[in-house]
Amino acid sequence: xxxxxxxxxxxxxxxxxxxxxxxxxxxxxxxxxxxxxxxxxxxxxxxxxxxxxxxxxxxxxxxxxxxxxxxxxxxxxxxxxxxxxxxxxxxxxxxxxxxxxxxxxxxxxxxxxxxxxxxxxxxxxxxxxxxxxxxxxxx
Numbered sequence: 001x002x003x004x005x006x007x008x009x010x011x012x013x014x015x016x017x018x019x020x021x022x023x024x025x026x027x028x029x030x031x032x033x034x035x036x037x038x039x040x041x042x043x044x045x046x047x048x049x050x051x052x053x054x055x056x057x058x059x060x061x062x063x064x065x066x067x068x069x070x071x072x073x074x075x076x077x078x079x080x081x082x083x084x085x086x087x088x089x090x091x092x093x094x095x096x097x098x099x100x101x102x103x104x105x106x107x108x109x110x111x112x113x114x115x116x117x118x119x120x121x122x123x124x125x126x127x128x129x130x131x132x133x134x135x136x137x138x139x
Contacts (some may be wrong), residue, residue, distance in 0.1 A: 001074070003036050003106035004029070005116035006044040008133065013049055013066065017057045022134055029115065029133060030070075038076040038105035040098070042067050076105035093125060103128050 002089070011019060011026035029035070046067055049058045075080065082104050089100035099118070103125045106114045113129045121132035 001034050001036050001109060001111040002131075003038075003075075003102070003109065003114045003128075004041065005114060005118060006041050006048065006100055007117045008115055009041065009066075009070070010048055013056075013058060021023040025133060035068060035115075036074040036076070036106070036109045036111055038102065039078045040101055040105065041054040042070060042075065045070075074109050076108050082108055089125065095119075 008026045008029060011022040012030055014026075015022045016023075023113045046063050048054070048061060049063045049066075050056055082101065085104040085107070086097060086101040089095070089103055093100070093103075095103075102114060102116070102119070106128050107126075111128065113131045115131055115133045117132050117134055119130040121130055121135055123130045
């Protein structure tokens with residue numbers, strides 16, 4: 001299983017010509033079956049995709065339908081134990097709490113990798129490896 005970070009979802013809905021290659025790759029990734037998400041990722045996607053200052057914002061209804069569609073993948077809920085694990089990971093690896101929550105949500109679902117452009121490509125967080133799908137060999 002591979003965990004999908006928010007930036008992959010945002011590229012998938014981007015209509016920016018400069019992001020066309022990343023958008024195509026992100027849409028292709030979302031057609032695969034071995035993916036997982038978290039409530040945090042779905043929340044971040046909704047907020048960023050509908051942001052008025054975005055060059056190509058989605059409407060509430062568009063974003064909601066996409067969030068519902070993405071729920072076909074396993075989704076890690078926000079729980080107290082996940083939050084506590086994220087706090088420990090934040091401290092151990094000196095990363096932001098939000099990045100640590102992504103790592104721990106992936107771990108809770110049994111994911112071996114996190115697909116992300118934002119985290120350190122190749123970094124191993126105790127068995128959860130970060131892969132940047134936009135780099136050669138990264139998916």
